[in-house]
Amino acid sequence: MTATPPMQSTTLPSARRRPDPGGVRVTVAVPTFRRPDDLRDLLPRLLEQVAEVAAGGRFTAQVLVVDNDPAGSGSAVAAAVPGVRYVVESRPGIAAVRNRALDEAAGSRLLAFIDDDERPCENWLGALLATWEDSGAAAVSGRILAEYPGPVDPWILAGRFFVRRRMPTGTEIDVAATGNLLLDLDQVRAAGTRFESALGLAGGEDTLFSRSLAHAGARMVWCDESAAVDRVPAERTTRRWVLIRAWSHGNATVLTELRLTAGTAARLRVRARGVLRGLLRLGGGSARWALGRVSGSARHQARGARAVFRGLGMVGGALGVVYEEYARDGRRWRLGRVAPR
Template sequence: MIDPNLITIGLCTYHRQEVTDTLDSLTKIVIPEGKQIQIVIADNSVDANSKALIESYADQSPLAIHYLHAPASNISIARNACLEWALNYSQYLIFLDDDEFVVKNWLCAHLDTAQREQADVVIGPVLGMYPEQAPEWVKALDLQSVKEPIISPNGKIETANSGNTLINLDFIRQHPLRFDLEYGRSGGEDSIFFRQLTMQGGTIAFSEQAEASEHVPLARTEYNWLYQRRFRCGQTHGKMLLLDNPSTFNRLKQIFLAGAKAGFSYVYTLRFINQETSQKYFWKLRVALHLGVVSGLSGKQHLTQYGSNH
């Protein structure tokens, strides 16, 4: 039975002990009068790696926590498991990553924005917290933070990620969208999902007060990891360009534009070739992004970044 006053918070986890830190932060949030929350955690590991940890935590927690085993090594399977669960109980599902922690008024901000703007989706900022050993250029570029949405030329938010995102499940009941398994090991499944939602008439709003933060692992501050990440983001963007217009003409046009942007970005890196500045790495990662767009438009297989322990 669907309870309009029950909000489901969905966490997808994979070999990550920090999920209990996320749960700790959720015990401190303000819950609006008349509302209740439940937490569903989808464990995406083959061996149900987090089951004992989560069930032990749940036994001692005031939170209503439900564990799901949703294998294996494909984040879309876990996201869909949370979605299917929430559809049976709630009007709203809020996805939160298993290494994030939230501010006290996080839930209130999400709900206030959804109701005030009559939005089908609300996204909040995610602030990256970097280890002291991280390179200074990484801290300067702050690529792990999502501080504001990307606004399309028509003035609307047309896609989102799922790191700190509310979904009005009434829209999903009318438009049975699911996260695509094809992108479940590469990432980008959330961008595709929310782009399909807006293409079917859904609306996305942004709540600056619905803030989450995350500790960035040192491994994710390495240049090679960031390069692959930007390349994969480009691949996803290329796929979304074809969602809008799958014609051969549009594909060739977008490949030409992305290739030209990659070339321009590469030339710009030469200005900083003998300098260790954030601008040098900014333009090098722009090259990766645009090359990824070319790859996505060309139908190449996405890079696999999900499924490792970091």
């Protein structure tokens, strides 16, 4: 398939032009995989948020759990919470789960994603919906706040690796993560955008999805009032995990560019740029790490090391090395051809 050609945003339906009679239907989707305890804590919180937005009469909402465990490990938890709809998506990978949520929300105008290990802050959903009403955007992205299970390596804190971006509400963005994201499904369907299953185990499917949506002419905006707390598990607060994640992000950056690019010559240019940019990051990161060693700055050491691994990931992606962060067979690294969309 060829890359999706750019379109003008005026070709897509807007929130203002397509009001839904009797209230706008909203589906709140929770992708999950073998985290029943997290799910047990999250679902009542989501039902409170759904009840709050429904009380105003402008919205009707439901909670949907999409379980990627073929054994249905989350079924008993979901069944114990009245008002929650539960489905199993047996195809492995987060992209398959998110696409299943898109399909299950066929009768809804809006779809909000929140991860099973996150917790919504007060007015999380209401703030997303208010920004959507004000902006008419195809996607509204909110903040993620990190919460640690205990003491954290000072190196991790110095690098600020779990501190996410924030900006004024209404700021236009061109890429968004899906941990706290509201989608206008009318506009998503008009753009023909779905999550790429080929990246379902490698990560970066949310980057490709949002960038594809932007390429189709859809607007995406920020909502700073909407926040969800990411409960960072202890196994992720290690230097090894942070550096491998940096490699994975660098890898996904180049793979996303390749999938958005059509034509052999153009894709070769993307690969060449990926190698060059990766080497520049590697060199710059090495210099910053060395500066940190000399000056005793933990921040420079940490950020420099991450830049090195991100650069290596970009070079790897340009040369055809794919890192499957969520692989379930233990095989994380592979050589593969990334076909264009």
